[in-house]
Amino acid sequence: MKKVFQTLALIALACGIGVTAQASTPEQDLQAFQNFFKKRFPSVEMDDYANGAYAIDPAGRENWEAIEEFPPYEPFIDDGKTMWDKPFTNGKTYSDCFPDGPAIAGKYPYWDKEKGMVMTLPLALNQCLEANGEKPLKYKKGPINNILSYIAFESRGQTTNVVIPKDDPRALQAYEDGKKFYYARRGQLNFSCASCHIQNAGMILRTEILSPALGHTTHFPVYRSKWGTVGTLHRRFSGCNQQVRAKAFKAQGEEYRNLEYFLTYMSNGLPLNGPGARK
Amino acid sequence: MIGNPKKLIGMVGAITVLAGQFIISPMASAAEGTSATEKGKALAFDRMKGNCLACHNIPGGAAPGNIAPALIAMQTRFPNKADLRRQIWDATIKNPESAMPPFGKHGALSEDEIDAVVEFIWTL
């Protein structure tokens, strides 16, 4: 009898340990995440999530398609090409830093094992500039949006494919930190990113339809009518944080880079279609 | 005789100075004639204050959101006024996953403002 109890207790213990120790893997997170949207918007084709709210808002889509006939981000692409082609003072160009360029958006963000951090495209661009004695660009507004627009445009059609290398636990940690950031409540208004873009995706906040989180990273940099210009992903992160009355974090700081790492991973499989135009 | 006026002036002066230390300026009186319900409605519709229309359809409000239940039949849904107040104060007490901001707990509305909003919502 004692032996039976002991065995049962051992099994219970093992089960208990098994359950508590099992955190979800990124692959499981991705499945749960994408399945949520498939269930909520069964008529939307996967690739169309790259078009944000316009995938789920027919009236908005009509307006947007009209805008896309004369895309407001076009001048930025042109200026970006000029930037890409223009040699630095030392005679080198962006091509020397990025031999595969300019269609390189699909490589980012990635885990930089050597530096032990998430590498994003804007950060890589500035590292190139600084390595060549040029002044770095600001990360939210200004000319970085030109070169990012050009790179995004040239990279259209590439597939989101963020990799979390299994041979470096720090990469998984960065992903988990980004994930935690996404689901954590913040600001006086106590919203998490998920509150609006997962839990209430497709619902209407005052007059605006809340866009699904799936597809959020495919179309940056983005021309936002509200901004009257093109802006970066981290600029949008910053704005969102302020909208919930939280103090924004630093553009290209660790929080937003890890957040970008997690969020882009969640759109794995979706096509890149930047630069985008949004309300 | 001539000492008296001077003494009087001296005393008046002293009293004025001493009294001046203690005079509290009269509190600005609240807008006369605005009922709590009217104040509450103004707060509920104010984008910087309750901004309730962002998520709730409210009779009399324009361009409401549809994230949360419409605010009608409130006395049926919240027979106890205190429960309604608690919901506005911190909705996560009832539902930890609620998307509704904790207006009271986080000081987005003052306690007086919440009282007024409750009065208004209670009439819906």
Add this chain to the structure above:
Amino acid sequence: MHKKLFFLITLLAGILCTGMTTTLLADDASAAKVQKLIDAADAARKEAASVGGEWRDTGKMIDSAKELLGKGDYVAAAKLANEAAKQGHLGYAQAMSQKDLKMPSYLHYE
């Protein structure tokens, strides 16, 4: 007569000066108190920031409180400083409450 007059004038002057000095001393005491409140508010703000929980308006409130203090509006400055301190504490508590990741129930894992 003159002695009496002299006495009364001196008395009045003395009362007025004491009154002014009392007011000035009271001012210094109030200013010091308010400064303490502002310092406490900033400490609370920094504590929230240390865990990534600072709210958007807390810093601005503290700056406004400092301005009000400079103008001598101690009551308003104190009120604002206290509000800012409350924001700092709430932001800290919020961040700490979110420390352990809770996946929402609406995401279904197989």
